Amino acid sequence: MTVRLLSLLSLLALWQVAAHFGNPRLLPGPFTVFATMKAEAASGALFAALGITIARVAAAFALAMAVVSAIGYAMGRSALVDRIADPWIVVLLNLPALVIIVLAYVWGGLNETAAIGAVALNKLPNTTVTIREGVRTLDAGLDEMARVFRFSPGKRLRHVVLPQLAPFFAAATRSGLSLVWKIVLVVELMGRPNGVGFEINVAFQLFDVSLLLAYALPFTAIMLLIETLAVQPFERHVSRWRSHAA
Amino acid sequence: MSPAGGRTRLEARLTRKTVRSASGLCIEVIADLAFTLEEGETGALIGPSGCGKSTLLRIIAGLDRDYEGPVHTPVEERIGMAFQEPRLLPWRSLEDNIRLAAPQATDDEIDALLAALGLAEHRTHFPGELSLGLARRAALARAFAVRPTLLLLDEPFVSLDTPLALQLQHDLARLVESRSMRTLLVTHDVGEAIHLADRIFVLSPRPARVIGEIVVANPRGGMCFEEERMIVAKIDALRRLR
Numbered sequence: 353m354t355v356r357l358l359s360l361l362s363l364l365a366l367w368q369v370a371a372h373f374g375n376p377r378l379l380p381g382p383f384t385v386f387a388t389m390k391a392e393a394a395s396g397a398l399f400a401a402l403g404i405t406i407a408r409v410a411a412a413f414a415l416a417m418a419v420v421s422a423i424g425y426a427m428g429r430s431a432l433v434d435r436i437a438d439p440w441i442v443v444l445l446n447l448p449a450l451v452i453i454v455l456a457y458v459w460g461g462l463n464e465t466a467a468i469g470a471v472a473l474n475k476l477p478n479t480t481v482t483i484r485e486g487v488r489t490l491d492a493g494l495d496e497m498a499r500v501f502r503f504s505p506g507k508r509l510r511h512v513v514l515p516q517l518a519p520f521f522a523a524a525t526r527s528g529l530s531l532v533w534k535i536v537l538v539v540e541l542m543g544r545p546n547g548v549g550f551e552i553n554v555a556f557q558l559f560d561v562s563l564l565l566a567y568a569l570p571f572t573a574i575m576l577l578i579e580t581l582a583v584q585p586f587e588r589h590v591s592r593w594r595s596h597a598a
Numbered sequence: 599m600s601p602a603g604g605r606t607r608l609e610a611r612l613t614r615k616t617v618r619s620a621s622g623l624c625i626e627v628i629a630d631l632a633f634t635l636e637e638g639e640t641g642a643l644i645g646p647s648g649c650g651k652s653t654l655l656r657i658i659a660g661l662d663r664d665y666e667g668p669v670h671t672p673v674e675e676r677i678g679m680a681f682q683e684p685r686l687l688p689w690r691s692l693e694d695n696i697r698l699a700a701p702q703a704t705d706d707e708i709d710a711l712l713a714a715l716g717l718a719e720h721r722t723h724f725p726g727e728l729s730l731g732l733a734r735r736a737a738l739a740r741a742f743a744v745r746p747t748l749l750l751l752d753e754p755f756v757s758l759d760t761p762l763a764l765q766l767q768h769d770l771a772r773l774v775e776s777r778s779m780r781t782l783l784v785t786h787d788v789g790e791a792i793h794l795a796d797r798i799f800v801l802s803p804r805p806a807r808v809i810g811e812i813v814v815a816n817p818r819g820g821m822c823f824e825e826e827r828m829i830v831a832k833i834d835a836l837r838r839l840r
Binding site: 494497499515593594 | 659660678679683685687688690724
């Protein structure tokens, strides 16, 4: 932990040194950026933008995970469904995020539904593949055990299937979340009147690097915090029985 | 077969069962295999390794429906099964594993079972913390906890060292004796069959069929050494005959 902190501090120091010798307009030092951040926070604009972007991340993430769970499970369980859906997944996997976003705005209009749908669609193929692989590794022996002992469907899901899929859900959450929050910014930049992505666009038009960093850095920090405080503990919790292995 | 007998009897008349190997070949594992087991009896199917014993047990358990020939199991059957591997849920404690399979079991029943199988101090442990012998015991406890009317045991003592297997055999014989249920055991170990069963069905190598049936007069420790030797000789003779 101390090593990580020192490493982070040395990055800040390097930034300060580079800013000192470079053009302050192109690379403002950390103190300038913190001052801008403070001003934006005091006006309330920073928190409004962060709030709305995080809400979009949450909505797109939840939508994608719900759809992905259903499709991934069906693909992992049935060879026929897998054969039918796999080409679609491959096409979607190779479609650039930008194309999906532009098409969503053109077909759906510049609205919230199109924005969130486009983000969810971008996350879909990767995580579907992860969940499908997880379903394929389900232990047939435990499934037979559950059938012999007449486990109800709910009991089977909760005690037999989900514990086996938990590591795959954790991996899908981790990779999915980092993908979603990057794409949300692009969606906001292109077609939303608010949020961190929109503010970054404003900063870009004004050529104000300090303003750009004042929005980008807190957002990145929040996403990192969610990852360390929510996703990683969840991963540890679902795999706690492994550490007991003799 | 009388209609009344059909309701209480376990009767299998398999004519054919094939499995497809990984290379796509169709292999006949069971051919004309027939046996009957009455209520309260313990039957042992003994046969060489790989002769289709586990396949047969899976058919009886209702896990495999792809076979030819009728299998009658009594109506309202409650099955307790111990697979060849323990098949415990690794993410649930030993006690939770038992309670999930047998939600109707009372605390007293579970306490008694755990004590009888020497598992009392392991109830909060995860399966990964148990030795194979203990995990096998836990799987047996789970099978007994559902108060089965049909108990299916698939080589329950395989790959345990001899003293442990004997101890577990002894515990199992006591539990079987104390309950009224039908028990079907498959094994390749003649001694195991003799020590547990009322009725021994000797199977041929693949494709499996019953080549002889031996009724044990004084089962589960009640027999003298002489009797035991005679049964072993009979099984050997059956096997040589083919």
